[in-house]
Amino acid sequence: MKNLILIGFMGVGKTTVGRLLAKEKGMLFLDTDDRIVSEQGTDIPDIFSRYGEPYFRDLETELLKRMQEDTKNTVVSVGGGMPVREENRMLLRSLGCVVYLTAAKQTILRRVHNDGSRPMLNGEDLAEKVEQLMSAREHFYRQAAHIYIRTDGRSARQVMQVIGQETRRFMAERPVSL
Ligand code: S3P
Numbered sequence: 001m002k003n004l005i006l007i008g009f010m011g012v013g014k015t016t017v018g019r020l021l022a023k024e025k026g027m028l029f030l031d032t033d034d035r036i037v038s039e040q041g042t043d044i045p046d047i048f049s050r051y052g053e054p055y056f057r058d059l060e061t062e063l064l065k066r067m068q069e070d071t072k073n074t075v076v077s078v079g080g081g082m083p084v085r086e087e088n089r090m091l092l093r094s095l096g097c098v099v100y101l102t103a104a105k106q107t108i109l110r111r112v113h114n115d116g117s118r119p120m121l122n123g124e125d126l127a128e129k130v131e132q133l134m135s136a137r138e139h140f141y142r143q144a145a146h147i148y149i150r151t152d153g154r155s156a157r158q159v160m161q162v163i164g165q166e167t168r169r170f171m172a173e174r175p176v177s178l
Contacts, residue, residue, distance in 0.1 A: 003074045003096030004167060007144055009134055010080040010118050011111035012101045013151055013159065018077035020160045028074040032063060032082065039063075048119040057085065064091040071095060081120065083144040084137060092144050097167055100145035101159065104152050105130055146170060 004021065006014040015031050022029035036059050037043055047056050060082050067076075068091065076095065082088050092098050103111075108130055112121055123129055142148070147166050151159050 003071055003076055004163070005076045005078060005092055005096050005098045006101060007078045007083050007092065007098060007141055008080065008101035009103070009108055009130075009137065009141075010121065011108045011115075012080075012103045013111075013156055014077040014080075014101060016156045017101065017151075017159045017163070018075045020156055021163060022075040024160060024164075025075070029077070030067075030071065030074050031077040032060065033077075033079045035063060036060065036079075043117070045117060045119050053119075057081070061085060061088055061091070064088055064095070067091075067095060081137075083140045089140065089144040093146070097147065097170060098145045099147045099149060099163055099167070100141045101149055101151050102141075103150070105134060107152055108134070 004025075004027070006018050006021075008014055018031070019029055021027070033044060036047070036056075040047055040059070042050075044056070047059070060079060064082070074096075078092065083092060105127075109127060112118060112130070113126065115121070120133065121129055147163075147170055149159065149162055149166060154162065
């Protein structure tokens with residue numbers, strides 16, 4: 001397999017599970033947010049407040065394009081908004097096997113509560129914001145994904161094991177060049 005790509009809403013555990021998975025499988029690990037932050041030399045809230053969301057989204061697409069050339073044997077944790085753009089969904093799928101991690105709204109809310117590092121969740125009513133964004137994005141996540149996995153009630157290690165089983169099954173059924 002070329003790469004394993006983890007997508008899903010903020011707080012679903014993409015980065016935690018992705019790191020574990022990479023270690024377990026002897027693969028490299030790449031977090032798109034971390035890469036953008038290190039390339040821009042500043043954090044995500046600062047990028048949003050100085051240049052706005054569309055600028056950040058362009059950085060994401062530009063990074064995904066570059067990754068097509070040189071990303072191999074890597075578990076990639078993808079910023080939660082990346083699959084919203086159609087172009088990005090195609091780029092993600094051509095990068096490798098795309099795994100959509102889901103969690104119930106209450107689980108997400110617990111994890112992202114009091115977190116100032118996610119500008120998309122700024123505002124008065126966090127529950128309302130999460131609800132609205134989750135339902136607006138669900139369709140895009142499903143369109144981008146090859147595999148869908150629930151994380152509720154599972155530890156990061158258990159999620160990692162399920163990803164291993166499901167990707168093996170997927171690859172056996174679809175021996176394409178992923
Ligand atoms: C975003 C998710 C964040 C980060 C940025 C925007 C989003 O990544 O890319 O704050 O629009 O869902 P995580 O999903 O890793 O929190």
